[in-house]
Amino acid sequence: MDLNFSAEEIAFRHEVRAFIDASLPAATRAWLVAGKSPTKAMVVEWQKILNAKGWAVPEWPVQWGGPGWSAAQKYIFREELQMAPAPSPLGFNVNMCGPVIIAFGTEAQKQRFLPRMANLDDWWCQGFSEPGAGSDLAGLKCRAVRDGNEWVINGQKTWTTLAQHADWIFLLCRTNPEAKKQEGISFILCPMNLPGITVRPIITIEGGHEVNEVFFDDVRVPVENLVGEENKGWDCAKYLLGNERFGQARVGASRERIRRLKIIARESMDGGRPLIEDPDFRRQMTEIEVELKALEMTVMRVIAQDMKRADSKPNPATSVLKIKGTEIQQGVSEMLMKAAGPYAWVDGDPDEEGSNEWDLAPDWAFGLAGTYFNWRKQSIYGGSNEIQRNIMAKAFLGL
């Protein structure tokens, strides 16, 4: 056993950090430090910078633009991005649809889609969930019917994150209503600018617009937009969801938020002293830091295991990462809100730059409550934390 990073890995971390320091636009960094979600322009600009460096798609094979990193390097890279903080390469492109096309797509699909995905020339979104199909994803109803050389799509998707920015959507559609639910689903790629598609915003509780309803009314796409085999889309979905869970540990992101919390706690006052001096506050914060350390070690164990495994199936341990990672992030967001005391009440629209010219609250207090509210989503999406426990009960515990 050797729990330390090798000298090469440490050198790699420095290289990544230096590159980010030199290349990440300062305005983007400041925006993220303030706790706001990056704008479309920020994400696109940054991913193009990463792609020019050959770093936009760490998980992909070298043939398709991947840098050929080890699992440890990928982890270091992700963590450095999160700690910077810098936008992550767009997950829908890089961690979701891209890997599915690489694993299940045709050569023509790879040629056509992957380079544009890597460079974020096309923004993708995820069309899985429906009003009636959330946790029970396989219960989805959106139909795709073969008509000559086309699929004709009818139905509704919901919770579609950032569909308002998207050029493409990857869909799970029901293609055989007679088969058992998992066996009649296909994975289909669809441009967002086709006639018959309507995108309606859903405003989340803190006031932001990140999710949408997407309606399909006789939308026609060519048959070659099917990925993998007809009625075998569930295999693609399972593969994708396993990757998604892994990404939700977000150890670097939590570390960055804890750092932010410590800075705010130096400025926020409690009992006539900076909050950071309050033993109760420090104990609560430190509890989270300890949990985060344990999570980090768990992530490393999963990575080390995966490096030795022959198959590329998602590791069931990712459920542990998803549960703990989201609990920690939610815990930190709650502490950040509470650190602001009464000044957390000011309603900051997370997507708009409030000038705060009247100095209604300290600049750092805006949006903290909004993020706490918004991050309740983390234990709901990506397979809810209850569903993760069900998966563990089955896959690990044999119950």
Added chain:
Amino acid sequence: MDFDLTEDQSLLADSVRKMFADGYGFEQRKAYIKSAEGWSTAMWAQYAELGLLGLPFAEEDGGFGGGLTDTCLIAEQMGKALALEPWFSTVVLGGGFLRRASAELRRELVPQVAAGECKLAFAQVERQSRYDLFDVATTAKREGGGWVITGRKGMVLHGDSADRFFVTARHAGGQRDHGGIGVFMVEAKHATARGFRTVDGGRAAEVEFDKAHAILVAEDGLPMVEAVVAEAIAALAFEAVGCMDIAHAMTLDYMKTRQQFGKPISSFQALQHRAADMLVALEQARSMSFFAVQAAADSDADERRRGASAVKVQIGRSARLVGQQSIQLHGGIAMTMEYACGHYFKRLTMNDSLFGDADHHIKALADDGGLVKAA
């Protein structure tokens, strides 16, 4: 011992419930938030008509002689409706001071407040004060025969619609001394209020006093502030219970109708247990809200302060669990602005932090010796 309401109290709660049933649908509330005031002037007129605005004031001053229990019953209905009007700031906070003010001031203002013509606000929070009522940097100086106040107060609930402010300001001592804090009244025209929306859809203001002409209400004001805040904490406890009640009921209803995997999600035992835990938290909170009324009336200021802290701790812990779980058990739907559950969650979060969150009060109570004496 009797936890039942009197007939008058039941009638009061019913009439408030009925008023909100007619005037506070989800879409109506949304329109109120969007309006210039951020709340409904029509509803405000109804509050006055129903006698809610004059309720806790003595009859000889022009009020209806109601007690704290009556106020709390109204607060519970406010919580259920997520009411936006400046009732809490005018009647519970401002009214709390007004009831304790000079006969002259009472005679002048109570009839106006009762008629809905005068709205009040309590300007207390400062940038450095966090939740300490005695941490006051705003200054009060004698000038001529009266007083002038200088300083900035933050997060003044409904400070943008208030006609008069009750303000804490220091006329002696250091910033964190318990003595030397006066309670003053300032007319809105002598202050600059900058209103904004709070995270729960309500309104608050940053209020600036620049040598503002002020009327002295109490020269040694902290005991008065603590007494008023203890009543406010009782009202907030009932408001939170009202919110939790609805959030829990909505969650149960939704669980019974939402189908996944071919059955209602209420059939999953993991969720049943969670809903049961929510009920435990809710009932603990409800019990504590009764204690809050008892504690606020305690003539021993130390006992009263400890009681109020205990209430804030229990209500805050329960509100957190019920609020968070009501979202979780709904799934994505409760994450949307168009669904009421999230609004209860937000209000519960803000309710906890008003006059000190649970973390603040557990520390205060522990430092104060807790509730149980070692023989």
